[in-house]
Amino acid sequence: MHHADPPSLPEEVRPYLDELVQRSTAVCGPHLRSIFAVGSIALDDYRHGRSDIDVTMVVDPTLPAPAVHELAESLTHPTLPCPAAGLELVVYGSDFTASPSGNAGYLLNLNTGPMLPPCADFDSSGAQSFWYVIDRSIAYQSGRLLAGEPVRQVLTAPTQHDLFTALAASVREHSTAEGHLNDNRVLNGCRSAVFCRTGRWLPKRKAAQSIATSEAGFRSLVEAAVQSFERPRSAALPLPTAEVRTFLNWVAERVADAAKAA
Known part of the structure; x- marks a missing residue:
């Protein structure tokens, strides 16, 4: 083997x-x-x-x-x-x-x-x-x-329909905040949004850089999530829950738009 x-x-x-x-x-x-x-x-x-x-x-x-x-x-x-x-x-x-x-x-x-x-x-x-x-x-x-x-x-790749259905469910799951670190919720959202734009999976931190560059309104939140992600899980930094939820709502809209265009 x-x-x-x-x-x-x-x-x-x-x-x-x-x-x-x-x-x-x-x-x-x-x-x-x-x-x-x-x-x-x-x-x-x-x-x-x-x-x-x-x-x-x-x-x-x-x-x-x-x-x-x-x-x-x-x-x-x-x-x-x-x-x-x-x-x-x-x-x-x-x-x-x-x-x-x-x-x-x-x-x-x-x-x-x-x-x-x-x-x-x-x-x-x-x-x-x-x-x-x-x-x-x-x-x-x-x-x-x-x-x-x-x-x-x-291994066979998922269909676009199944994949966008999964992405939408993932964003909903991370929106609940239960059982997930806030930094990971934001970075997973970045990765999903970038996938919807490019059709490619990027590492979380590279996806975050892309979103921070293109979406000025979310830049401070995304940069704070990256800073927290650099720390051990036990030392993760607090992030404002309302801003995280607003960001994930924005990601959900990007997933819905991409699914319609697919």
Whole structure:
């Protein structure tokens, strides 16, 4: 099985990702098709102490269900100590990823690590699908291969309809403020707005720079969000809730306009 070139990954997480690949290969054997990083690692925006490690895995649908549970046990922190804020791992069957979908569709959604509420979910039927649709779009554009087959050989991009539906749901979720840091709400909004303009996923801080430059009315809020994002999660700066909500309403309008034009 092909393995990634370690220098292409952030040095703080290379040994961890290598061990994750080894453990996954040991559990899944020939059923393992591909492992790739998404999120901040894929977009070259990983910040140690702030970012999660986001990993997607594609397996043959013939992988026995007990092996999926064994995989979760093998990778759960602290059985495999996570050096980042947390690991967000999603495992899909290759039959699901072969076609575009607006569903969550996973075999396993594992959240684990020192700063994440633990979760090991094996049933995607009740999941909020927008997280997974957006991650698959980012993966198709920029997924960083860790092992196995190239990303675009095992993953199909979401349709524009499904993607804009997911973006709208994401903005609504971040507008509630529940469970999300204010800086991350703003930066995710920047990234969504820039995607609507360009059709490309940018790192959060580059997307923020683009919005701060083009939208003077939001510049101070966006710059404050970037300043906060540079700090550890536990030291995030307060941002004015009303201004955050106004900004996200503006982002929602951009998503709606882009969806109509698509």
